[in-house]
Amino acid sequence: EPVQARGMDIFGTLQSFQAVKDPETGTHYLFDGTRSEGVHTFKANRMPENAFIILSALLGMTGFEVESRNNFFYDPSAVSAHVNAGKVYDYYNKVHGRDSLDGEGMKLVSTVHIGSKWNNAAWNGKQMLYGDGDGTRMISLSGGLDVIGHEMTHGVITNTADLIYENESGAINESIADILGAFAENKTGEDLWLLGEDIWTPNTPGDGLRSMSDPASVYIGGYTESGYYPDHYSKRYVGELDKGGVHINSSINNKAAHLITDGGTHYGVSVTGIGKTKAEKIFYRALTHYLAASSDFSQMRQAAIQAAKDLHPDQNGQPSAEVKAVIAAYDAVGVN
Ligand SMILES: Cc1cccc(C(=O)O)c1OC(=O)C1CC1
Numbered sequence: 001e002p003v004q005a006r007g008m009d010i011f012g013t014l015q016s017f018q019a020v021k022d023p024e025t026g027t028h029y030l031f032d033g034t035r036s037e038g039v040h041t042f043k044a045n046r047m048p049e050n051a052f053i054i055l056s057a058l059l060g061m062t063g064f065e066v067e068s069r070n071n072f073f074y075d076p077s078a079v080s081a082h083v084n085a086g087k088v089y090d091y092y093n094k095v096h097g098r099d100s101l102d103g104e105g106m107k108l109v110s111t112v113h114i115g116s117k118w119n120n121a122a123w124n125g126k127q128m129l130y131g132d133g134d135g136t137r138m139i140s141l142s143g144g145l146d147v148i149g150h151e152m153t154h155g156v157i158t159n160t161a162d163l164i165y166e167n168e169s170g171a172i173n174e175s176i177a178d179i180l181g182a183f184a185e186n187k188t189g190e191d192l193w194l195l196g197e198d199i200w201t202p203n204t205p206g207d208g209l210r211s212m213s214d215p216a217s218v219y220i221g222g223y224t225e226s227g228y229y230p231d232h233y234s235k236r237y238v239g240e241l242d243k244g245g246v247h248i249n250s251s252i253n254n255k256a257a258h259l260i261t262d263g264g265t266h267y268g269v270s271v272t273g274i275g276k277t278k279a280e281k282i283f284y285r286a287l288t289h290y291l292a293a294s295s296d297f298s299q300m301r302q303a304a305i306q307a308a309k310d311l312h313p314d315q316n317g318q319p320s321a322e323v324k325a326v327i328a329a330y331d332a333v334g335v336n
């Protein structure tokens with residue numbers, strides 16, 4: 001039966017969450033039955049990450065239950081994954097009226113301790129997977145609420161537009177995961193537009209994996225001419241690394257989302273922001289109503305404009321401020 005459990009997350013912060021007591025053994029394990037068909041969090045068995053990702057996708061292997069004899073000392077990485085998955089579930093349920101990743105209450109399965117010092121997180125088509133990080137570049141990735149929001153949004157994408165994970169459609173997939181993942185986190189006192197800041201380079205404060213407000217401020221190495229993430233379509237990566245730059249060119253659409261939300265002038269084009277509450281609904285509606293598996297940047301622009309029109313119709317023949325912001329933002333990043 002469900003019990004209220006408490007335990008430390010990876011930052012040593014005491015969390016309160018749902019667990020279940022096994023009547024035979026008397027031990028408790030991480031399962032939250034209060035949300036949809038449940039939030040079930042597991043730990044991997046030190047299997048190499050590639051094997052685990054494949055076997056979990058093919059055979060539904062999830063690893064081992066995360067148990068505690070006294071309902072307190074749970075595995076902190078698992079506590080972070082468990083609590084953060086619940087928070088992202090609540091974001092989609094409360095803000096977008098969506099019941100879990102498939103909209104029909106599917107179970108949320110996460111497995112932590114994937115691989116060894118693995119600086120990655122993944123959605124394998126069925127569940128979320130988190131590495132521990134190497135301790136320098138990253139720490140346990142389940143500690144990043146925006147990381148979990150990103151992985152779970154990959155799950156929402158799989159169940160909606162199912163954007164093909166390569167080239168431009170893959171970059172849009174990555175960008176929607178960044179945008180809605182960041183909006184799901186939205187922690188006060190943190191930069192909304194920085195991805196993974198809580199788990200990125202523990203020895204260097206204030207930086208992140210990617211920046212949506214200033215993509216070109218983050219170094220990415222030899223992929224692009226500048227060595228920095230692109231913030232304009234003319235600077236997109238056109239090689240075949242990173243599945244055609246899905247984690248690189250996502251920054252172009254991320255910048256458009258930042259401009260739509262906060263406004264600004266970018267390459268001489270000025271945008272009047274419309275705020276997070278309107279922006280998140282426009283991107284969610286674009287994803288669930290207009291984007292398709294092969295959508296490219298231009299179709300992302302059209303989908304966002306149409307979603308904005310649906311939510312903020314023209315007034316006496318004039319486009320609304322929200323529609324104007326979307327058009328100007330995509331003009332600013334060079335997407336027509
Ligand atoms: C850290 C990481 C490495 C490789 C792939 C992903 C991926 O899920 O695409 C990944 O997770 C993220 O990018 C989240 C947003 C920080």
Ligand SMILES: [Zn+2]
Nearest residue numbers: 150154174177
């Ligand atoms: Zn991703």
